[in-house]
Amino acid sequence: MTGRPRVAIVVFPGSNDDRDAAWALGALGADVDLVWHAEYELPEGVGAVVLPGGFSYGDYLRVGALASLAPIMGAVRRFADAGGPVLGICNGFQILCEARLLPGVLRPNRQLEFVCRDVVVRVETAQTLFTRRCVEGQELVLPVKHGDGAWYADEGTLMQLAARGQIVFRYTEDVNGSLGNVAGVTNEAGNVMGLMPHPEHAVDPLLGSADGGLILAALVDAAAAHALATA
Amino acid sequence: MLDLGDGLAVAFKVESHNHPSAVEPFQGAATGVGGILRDIVSMGARPVALLDGLRFGEPDWHFSRAVGGIGHYGNCVGVPTVGGETVFDEAYRDNCLVNAMCVGLLPVERLTRAKATGSGLSVLLYGATTGRDGIGGASVLASQELGDESAEKRPSVQIGDPFTGKKLIEASVELVSAGLVESLQDCGAAGIASALSEMAADYGIDVHLDRVPLREEGMEPWEVMISESQERMVAIVRPQMLEAVEAVLDRWELHHAVIGEVTSTGELRATWHGEVVGAIPARLLTDECPRYEVAQRPRLPRPEREIVDAPATAEALLALLASPGVRSREPVYRRYDQLVGSRTVRRPGLDAAVLRLRPSMRGLALSLDGQGRIARLDPFTGGALAVLEAARNVACAGGEPLGLTDCLNFGNPEKPEVGWELAEAIEGMAQACEALGVPIVSGNVSLYNETNGRAIHPTPVVGAVGLVQDVRLVPKGWREGDVVLLAGAGALSLAGSEYQARFGEVSGRPAPLDLEVEARLVSFLWRAAPLCSLVHDASEGGLAVALAESALVSDVGARLELLDEPVELFGEVGGRAVLACRAEVVADLERLAHESGVPLRRAGEVGGDTLLGVELRELRTAHGSES
Numbered sequence A: 001m002t003g004r005p006r007v008a009i010v011v012f013p014g015s016n017d018d019r020d021a022a023w024a025l026g027a028l029g030a031d032v033d034l035v036w037h038a039e040y041e042l043p044e045g046v047g048a049v050v051l052p053g054g055f056s057y058g059d060y061l062r063v064g065a066l067a068s069l070a071p072i073m074g075a076v077r078r079f080a081d082a083g084g085p086v087l088g089i090c091n092g093f094q095i096l097c098e099a100r101l102l103p104g105v106l107r108p109n110r111q112l113e114f115v116c117r118d119v120v121v122r123v124e125t126a127q128t129l130f131t132r133r134c135v136e137g138q139e140l141v142l143p144v145k146h147g148d149g150a151w152y153a154d155e156g157t158l159m160q161l162a163a164r165g166q167i168v169f170r171y172t173e174d175v176n177g178s179l180g181n182v183a184g185v186t187n188e189a190g191n192v193m194g195l196m197p198h199p200e201h202a203v204d205p206l207l208g209s210a211d212g213g214l215i216l217a218a219l220v221d222a223a224a225a226h227a228l229a230t231a
Numbered sequence B: 001m002l003d004l005g006d007g008l009a010v011a012f013k014v015e016s017h018n019h020p021s022a023v024e025p026f027q028g029a030a031t032g033v034g035g036i037l038r039d040i041v042s043m044g045a046r047p048v049a050l051l052d053g054l055r056f057g058e059p060d061w062h063f064s065r066a067v068g069g070i071g072h073y074g075n076c077v078g079v080p081t082v083g084g085e086t087v088f089d090e091a092y093r094d095n096c097l098v099n100a101m102c103v104g105l106l107p108v109e110r111l112t113r114a115k116a117t118g119s120g121l122s123v124l125l126y127g128a129t130t131g132r133d134g135i136g137g138a139s140v141l142a143s144q145e146l147g148d149e150s151a152e153k154r155p156s157v158q159i160g161d162p163f164t165g166k167k168l169i170e171a172s173v174e175l176v177s178a179g180l181v182e183s184l185q186d187c188g189a190a191g192i193a194s195a196l197s198e199m200a201a202d203y204g205i206d207v208h209l210d211r212v213p214l215r216e217e218g219m220e221p222w223e224v225m226i227s228e229s230q231e232r233m234v235a236i237v238r239p240q241m242l243e244a245v246e247a248v249l250d251r252w253e254l255h256h257a258v259i260g261e262v263t264s265t266g267e268l269r270a271t272w273h274g275e276v277v278g279a280i281p282a283r284l285l286t287d288e289c290p291r292y293e294v295a296q297r298p299r300l301p302r303p304e305r306e307i308v309d310a311p312a313t314a315e316a317l318l319a320l321l322a323s324p325g326v327r328s329r330e331p332v333y334r335r336y337d338q339l340v341g342s343r344t345v346r347r348p349g350l351d352a353a354v355l356r357l358r359p360s361m362r363g364l365a366l367s368l369d370g371q372g373r374i375a376r377l378d379p380f381t382g383g384a385l386a387v388l389e390a391a392r393n394v395a396c397a398g399g400e401p402l403g404l405t406d407c408l409n410f411g412n413p414e415k416p417e418v419g420w421e422l423a424e425a426i427e428g429m430a431q432a433c434e435a436l437g438v439p440i441v442s443g444n445v446s447l448y449n450e451t452n453g454r455a456i457h458p459t460p461v462v463g464a465v466g467l468v469q470d471v472r473l474v475p476k477g478w479r480e481g482d483v484v485l486l487a488g489a490g491a492l493s494l495a496g497s498e499y500q501a502r503f504g505e506v507s508g509r510p511a512p513l514d515l516e517v518e519a520r521l522v523s524f525l526w527r528a529a530p531l532c533s534l535v536h537d538a539s540e541g542g543l544a545v546a547l548a549e550s551a552l553v554s555d556v557g558a559r560l561e562l563l564d565e566p567v568e569l570f571g572e573v574g575g576r577a578v579l580a581c582r583a584e585v586v587a588d589l590e591r592l593a594h595e596s597g598v599p600l601r602r603a604g605e606v607g608g609d610t611l612l613g614v615e616l617r618e619l620r621t622a623h624g625s626e627s
């Protein structure tokens, strides 16, 4: 296996942060494939998948609901089932919840307004594919920009997820009414993560924080490892 | 459009959507954003930034709905909102102003690539289907005064669909980048009729209205011709390219239909199932449209009323910072995506936002500024100030002003006083542009902003684009120990100022502007900015408010020696800027100021947690900004 790790970014009609994610992952050493939602397969050799932020299908019906049924999502599910790393950012998180690849749902922000600003999130566990370059308890500055970012599950689920180390990031304040200030969760296997803040907007230090690079660089590492393991 | 060097060009324009927003603020503001985005796309550019100038009576539900509408559209299409202004004044209570500016980037060769023109080319309509919404929007709403029956005009407001708008942008940029189309036109006010009239002026166009994809049954040909259904564009396509163009539009799931062809008749001719239902020599709709001179009668300001019982400086400063006109705009900007596109080096807040022109370290500084209250007292000064303020704002961020765009918001020009205001404001803008040596490259006019006979302030609004040589050197905030300097020497007055509006009665004649002095200040500021930790010009609220904003954004106070006079601390009109830098840089700045012919003096030093005798904590609470 030679060359840079390959990461697929799924483009839905209404994806907005797809080019941002492509730039950030490229800067962190990945080769990026932009994959149209109407495709049935991921490109050969892809080691990780990103579902980017945006307003897929205009958020019609319910955020993420229509995108979760797009043809490409079958391939994403197979990739995830085979242990491939999948990161859903913002709208991508919403899509993964709708597709039942992640627990919980995302509801409209408690303030019933879109919110765009830098927030601080705390790393709850460094034991995931996505936080290997962080340490537990580390605080990262990342921007949020969403109208439907209040993660919700029943209390029992939250406790269970926390016990299993599936709660990866929490806001250090109440940003949007998210249950337990949850900002990011994984599936039980730990290879699929949804994250409401935008790491791809925190890679170039000229644009603010560079803390998002820690998460995306770990994803690129994981892409290389997954591609090697399945080659 | 302007050449930026490095093979890149910038397209930008500001446009009003005032009347629809007065009738239905959410959709009015949203479709205003949609319209200006398509304008930039039709120039072959990818939109990279939005700015909005909002003027309302007060920060009420109506205003909040307009902010919501802008966010709804801009956030959804993935174009960041990076600036603008928010003004509250009784004069806009019944006629709010919503001005939207869009900035787009394109490869410079797209400007010069030869375009095929002439008969035989196909006219392709694509995007959303056409319905009865917005029929007569431009005539029913934009060109009449509003009255109590305005609610009945609500069906004339168009409904925006940002999801289709987003697909339209992506598909259009793809068509232009691949060289598949000869030109694009947005279907804005007056719909297909206006989109085609410009193209028809040079050649002629036959349009077959029965081929337009409709969303309603039983529409009449004239309704199809002038419907203002949103999210539609017209492309001129060589017949051999049609198949490739349609493939792109199919992939983006957009409706499309060839609705006509370019002819050589010079006529815009409409048919309906083969029968000619209308024809007009197209030049009558463009260059040869009827013109008339407006009558003018000066409106003299009331003599200046003296302010009695004005509070002491500290109290006045806190009251001004807390006033709706000066308060922090963070709660507004928070509702907009400011980041998408990964270019936003400086977010909205101080003077101008800065976007990085990746992969280079160069950047664009962007600002949108208007004048109302001062223009009411003296429209010439108001017009000139709008231009100067916009140019000064981009200069404070280190941007050399390259070009401007303007939106003229006025009352009913058939009234001689309004005609005079219009003529004076335009003259002021023209003279200021000449002094700066910066062109206005695009613009828009919104007239008849009156309700029940009461006109808004004459409100010229100007957008500026400046080129920043190195975005790493954009000033961020002053630091402990920095020297604070003041630049500028224009005459100051309280007439029309925020201070007068708050503590007295708006009256009097604003100080005269020396345009040469103002132009020199602008040219000094953009040269000085890369040497400074902070550059911020005084505007609403004068020098005291500018200093307080500087301290709040930097989170550290300053020890200053200033004349404790209201006109010195709170006066407006004459351009002034606060600069801060390391002590060892002061000599360089002084040399630059001397060469530029700009008075520069030391005012004190950064440090401590007070400013003008007020604790930073108190200033922050009044201003409502975050640390």
Ligand SMILES: [Mg+2]
Pocket: B350, B351, B393, B536, B537, B538, B539
């Ligand atoms: Mg300013």
